[in-house]
Amino acid sequence: MASPFYAQVYALVRQIPPGKVMTYGQIAWLLDKPQGARAVGWALHQLTPEMDVPWQRVINAQGKCSTFLQLSSDYTQQERLEREGVLFDEKGVTDLQQYQWHPPNALIDAILNNV
Template structure:
């Protein structure tokens, strides 16, 4: 049986991979934050899919990505939830509860590049989102 050739990565996927690789140790970012930095402020679900499908192939620090409330999005009874929590703790990230990262203290404060704001056709308000102020 012939194996399928991998599909060409979309420009958004390439940008998401670049952004995720820039999250420093000891910091976390939200799916929405990454989507916005990659030029698609409504692309948080796309970031989830990219992390799921590309983390191993591109050696992404998937454990540094949490939801917008600072929660680990993987159900608590899953192996990857425990692994994500352990990796974050090993990097010095503190939790407010079993699954809730201290987002105020450990959120990556990368600002949105001006080029990303210009590329987003859906964006009508060019002010930085509150999480980046």
């Protein structure tokens, strides 16, 4: 990992429970980079399916999938989330108020301390 920031992003994303989602900006903010949303996008862009990170649970601040590129399999990001119980409307928008996950502070602290 070139930067601990990447590892932190991955560690946090792995903790997102099924049926929940987080936004890029939220992740960046939790990792003490309030303006680092784009960096989070980069971290996820570097991911591979073999890394076993549920990147599909990370969406943009508008409640939509950032990309509809099929990156790894037969299903789109949205279809994967729908399987987990995250429902989208006809515009591909989900209700962040309902599905957004707020990790416990202890977890954030552990990740920031590189545990």
